[in-house]
Amino acid sequence: MTILLYDLVGSDERRPFSPHCWKTAFALAHKDLSFETVPTRFTEIAGIQEGAAKSVPVIRDGDRVVRDSFAIALYLEEAYPDRPTLFAGEGGKAMARFVERWSQLTLHPFIGEAALMDIHGMLGPADQTYFRESREARFGKALEEVPAGREAKLEGFRTSLAPLRTLFWHQPFIGGDGPLFSDYIVAGALQWARVASPFPFLAPDDPVAEWFARCLDLHDGLGRSVPAAA
Amino acid sequence: MTILLYDLVGSDERRPFSPHCWKTAFALAHKDLSFETVPTRFTEIAGIQEGAAKSVPVIRDGDRVVRDSFAIALYLEEAYPDRPTLFAGEGGKAMARFVERWSQLTLHPFIGEAALMDIHGMLGPADQTYFRESREARFGKALEEVPAGREAKLEGFRTSLAPLRTLFWHQPFIGGDGPLFSDYIVAGALQWARVASPFPFLAPDDPVAEWFARCLDLHDGLGRSVPAAA
Known part of the structure; x- marks a missing residue:
């Protein structure tokens, strides 16, 4: 089914x-x-x-x-144990949690702030009302004020990706030779940014951008089935 | 042998x-x-x-x-494949590299600066000469100036450990239920700090400190066989 x-x-x-x-x-x-x-x-x-x-x-x-x-x-x-593994063992399962915590605390806060008005712009009227109320309560300020200064914070964001960037000295994917769920954890965050916002979160020549492009190519280009925000 | x-x-x-x-x-x-x-x-x-x-x-x-x-x-x-595993599979091997990159870029720079004079103080005369020359070339300033301001940077350092701190919501070790090499990667950095310097890198009630204490207890207290710097 x-x-x-x-x-x-x-x-x-x-x-x-x-x-x-x-x-x-x-x-x-x-x-x-x-x-x-x-x-x-x-x-x-x-x-x-x-x-x-x-x-x-x-x-x-x-x-x-x-x-x-x-x-x-x-x-x-x-x-589905007979299908391709998402973790490649118990160690991969445990450390995927670390990748998740890192992604959640390194990528999500900046993307969530910098793309906030872009996300709002994607929503219908009822969702916009919900989104404004819940996010203004979370951030403690008007929605429009949250992404202000994103340009000034961009370099710090890109710098914070250094553990991922330098990982690619050793291997093409977080999962090693091929992708595992840990790759999708981080690629999910970057896909959120890509679909919602034209803001240039990654420099095009960043090894992180090159890895993300590899992720978008996977599974017959599943990630590219939705065009980037323009 | x-x-x-x-x-x-x-x-x-x-x-x-x-x-x-x-x-x-x-x-x-x-x-x-x-x-x-x-x-x-x-x-x-x-x-x-x-x-x-x-x-x-x-x-x-x-x-x-x-x-x-x-x-x-x-x-x-x-x-030694029949001995306890250090990686628990290929996924754990791949992601231990990510833990290494994170540790190297998050813990090492601050510990290396904040503990620099303490490390210098542990060395004999010939090593002190080598250490001063190589580190002054690396940092571009006098050895004594490098740790200056470490108190002001401490809160930022502790904050930067949040991915590890929040991992312990889910599991007692980076490796999951028990330690793997990924635990030793980060514990090695904190043991460097502990042996070299009395500076309080971790707050005692930090879940990271509690995990590090668990690591020091392992293998008949191997890590505790060297007392902390006083």
């Missing part, structure tokens, strides 16, 4: 943008599992599978409903 | 302090391999095994000489 992926979208259903949903889309493709996306708006999340989740991604696989991108990857690894 | 570990020391042979040598000592203990250390001063490195290396650690295992802490860990994993 085809797996359902509840995937965050704005007013254009063809432009899913959630970093966490992208992690899951990449993971499903990596496992060579067919899936259908259920375009889901912020204000529709509460209605997924009778209130199963407060956030996306959520997948439904037969009668199993699983939420949270990392939990979904662990579920897929267990449920 | 007992493995030899060429281990960096200063004027007191009982206080090895190199982060990279500690990684190797922990890795050898993890593999339950008996080893003897060869106390080696900075100015003695060039003479190891007829010029085999420009840096320590170096190990000699029978007729094999291996240098570089990561290469040594890979060697031990391959040479």
